Amino acid sequence: MGHMDIQTETTPTGRKVSQxxxxxxxxxxxxxxxxxxxxxxxxxxxxxxxxxxNYFPDKxxxxxxxxxxxxxxxxxxxxxxxxxxxxxxxxxxxxxxxMMRLFLSPFGRNVFRxxxxxxxxxxxxxxxxxESGPELMRTKMIAYFRQAIDRGELxxxxxxxxxxxxxxxxxxxxxxxxxxxIQDRFSDEEIARVADGAVATFMARYGTAQK
Amino acid sequence: MGHMDIQTETTPTGRKVSQxxxxxxxxxxxxxxxxxxxxxxxxxxxxxxxxxxNYFPDKxxxxxxxxxxxxxxxxxxxxxxxxxxxxxxxxxxxxxxxMMRLFLSPFGRNVFRxxxxxxxxxxxxxxxxxESGPELMRTKMIAYFRQAIDRGELxxxxxxxxxxxxxxxxxxxxxxxxxxxIQDRFSDEEIARVADGAVATFMARYGTAQK
DNA sequence: AAAAAACTAAACCGCTCAGTTTATATTGTG
DNA sequence: CACAATATAAACTGAGCGGTTTAGTTTTTT
Numbered sequence: 495m496g497h498m499d500i501q502t503e504t505t506p507t508g509r510k511v512s513q514x515x516x517x518x519x520x521x522x523x524x525x526x527x528x529x530x531x532x533x534x535x536x537x538x539x540x541x542x543x544x545x546x547x548n549y550f551p552d553k554x555x556x557x558x559x560x561x562x563x564x565x566x567x568x569x570x571x572x573x574x575x576x577x578x579x580x581x582x583x584x585x586x587x588x589x590x591x592x593m594m595r596l597f598l599s600p601f602g603r604n605v606f607r608x609x610x611x612x613x614x615x616x617x618x619x620x621x622x623x624x625e626s627g628p629e630l631m632r633t634k635m636i637a638y639f640r641q642a643i644d645r646g647e648l649x650x651x652x653x654x655x656x657x658x659x660x661x662x663x664x665x666x667x668x669x670x671x672x673x674x675x676i677q678d679r680f681s682d683e684e685i686a687r688v689a690d691g692a693v694a695t696f697m698a699r700y701g702t703a704q705k
Numbered sequence: 706m707g708h709m710d711i712q713t714e715t716t717p718t719g720r721k722v723s724q725x726x727x728x729x730x731x732x733x734x735x736x737x738x739x740x741x742x743x744x745x746x747x748x749x750x751x752x753x754x755x756x757x758x759n760y761f762p763d764k765x766x767x768x769x770x771x772x773x774x775x776x777x778x779x780x781x782x783x784x785x786x787x788x789x790x791x792x793x794x795x796x797x798x799x800x801x802x803x804m805m806r807l808f809l810s811p812f813g814r815n816v817f818r819x820x821x822x823x824x825x826x827x828x829x830x831x832x833x834x835x836e837s838g839p840e841l842m843r844t845k846m847i848a849y850f851r852q853a854i855d856r857g858e859l860x861x862x863x864x865x866x867x868x869x870x871x872x873x874x875x876x877x878x879x880x881x882x883x884x885x886x887i888q889d890r891f892s893d894e895e896i897a898r899v900a901d902g903a904v905a906t907f908m909a910r911y912g913t914a915q916k
Numbered sequence: 917a918a919a920a921a922a923c924t925a926a927a928c929c930g931c932t933c934a935g936t937t938t939a940t941a942t943t944g945t946g
Numbered sequence: 947c948a949c950a951a952t953a954t955a956a957a958c959t960g961a962g963c964g965g966t967t968t969a970g971t972t973t974t975t976t
Contacts, residue, residue, distance in 0.1 A: 510922085528739055529739070543966095609884065610885075613885060619886075654878070655902045658878040658881075659902060663873055671835075673817075673831070674821075674824060676831065687866065696906070743933075743935080752953085752954090755954070764935090
C-alpha cells in the first residue's frame with residue numbers, strides 16, 4: 495500500500511483515480527456509454543489502461559462512478575436557485591433563468607442525453623439523475639409556493655402540477671430545439687423571451703393580483 | 706430485372722423490401738442505431754442478410770430510409786389533431802390529449818429517444834423529425850390561434866411562444882418521468898389531470914373571458 | 917541506496933459486428 | 947421444361963473493443 499489508506503471506501507481515491515474519473519466524465523458525456531472506448535478514456539485521462547482497470551474493474555463500474563459524481567454536481571447546481579423570500583414575479587423570474595441556463599448548458603444537455611440513451615442499459619440511472627436534479631428543484635419550488643400562498647401572493651390548488659408546469663414552461667421552444675440538434679447556442683434575448691413568457695403565463699394562472 | 710420497374714427510384718420497392726423496412730423499423734426503434742445488429746434486422750424481417758444488403762448497401766442507408774418513413778408516419782399522426790372551428794377550451798383540450806397520447810406512446814417515445822441519441826451521428830436527422838412532427842403541429846396550432854383571435858376568443862401577442870408553451874404544458878410531469886425511465890405507462894386519470902391543467906393555465910393567460 | 921509499490925506501453929485474447937462471398941435452392945417467365 | 951433472376955444459409959474477412967498479461971520503468975518508502 496502507498497502509505498495510508500484510512501478510508502476503506504468502496505470508491506477508490508487518489509491522484510490517478512481523479513484523473514481517470516475526469517477523463518471518463520469527458521468521454522462518457524461526449525460519446526455515451528457504448529460510444530466511449532476505454533482506450534479513449536485512458537488516453538484522455540493521461541493514464542495507462544492497466545492503471546484504469548486496476549481501480550475500476552470494468553467499464554460499467556467506471557460509468558456508474560461518473561454518474562454518481564454527476565448527481566452530486568447537479569445537486570450543488572440546483573442549490574440557491576430560488577430566493578425563498580422574494581415576491582413571486584421576482585423569485586420566479588430569477589429561478590426561470592437559472593433553470594434554463596442549467597439545462598441549456600452543455601452539462602445539462604449531455605446529462606439528459608445520457609439518461610435518455612442509457613436508461614434501459616442502466617435501470618435506475620435515470621431515476622437517480624432525476625432525483626438529484628429535477629425532483630430536487632421541484633421540491634424547492636413547492637416549498638416556495640407554500641410560503642407564497644401563506645403570504646397571499648399565490649393561489650394554487652395542485653402544487654405538484656404547478657411546479658411541473660413552471661419547469662416545462664421554461665423549456666418552451668429552446669429545449670426541443672436543443673434536443674433535436676437544431677440549435678445549440680442561445681442568446682440572452684432568446685432566454686429572456688422564454689423566461690418572461692414562463693413567468694407571465696404562470697402568474698396569469700396562479701397569481702392573486704387582478705388581471 | 707423482375708418484370709418492369711417503371712420507377713427508376715432512389716428508394717427500392719417490392720415485397721422483400723417492405724419486409725426489410727418493417728423489420729428494420731422494429732429493431733432500430735427498439736435498440737437504436739448502434740444497438741441494432743444487421744443480423745437481428747434480417748432475422749426480424751424474415752429475410753437473408755444477403756438480400757438485405759442487395760437492397761440497402763449499408764446500415765446507415767437503411768437507417769435513414771426507416772427514418773424517412775417514420776417522418777411521414779408522424780405527419781399523418783399530427784393530422785386532424787386540432788378542430789379548427791371549435792371554441793378554445795374544447796379544441797385545446799382535445800388537442801392536448803391527442804398530443805399527449807402521441808408522445809407518450811411507445812412510438813413517440815422511441816422516435817424521441819432515437820433523435821436524441823443519434824442526432825450527431827446523423828446530422829439533420831433531428832431536424833427532419835422535428836419538422837415533420839412538432840413543427841408541423843406548431844404551425845397548425847398557430848393557424849388555430851389566429852382564427853380564434855379573429856373571433857375574439859383568444860388574445861395572444863406572441864403566437865409562436867404561445868404554441869410552444871402549450872406544447873410544453875402538455876408534457877408536464879409525465880414526459881420527464883417517461884424520459885428518465887421512471888414510469889412508462891400512464892392512466893387516463895394522469896393524462897386528464899395534465900391535459901386539464903394545461904388548458905386551464907393556457908386559458909388563464911391567453912383567454913379573453915373574465916377571471 | 918535498496919526494496920516495494922505504482923505505473924506504463926504494447927502485445928495479446930476472445931468476441932461481436934458490418935459487410936462479402938460461395939454454393940445451393942426457390943421462384944417466376946417464355 | 948428450361949432458363950434466368952432472386953433468395954438463402956453459412957462461412958468468412960477485417961476491424962474495433964473490453965479486458966488481461968507481460969516485461970520493463972518510475973515513484974515512493976524505509
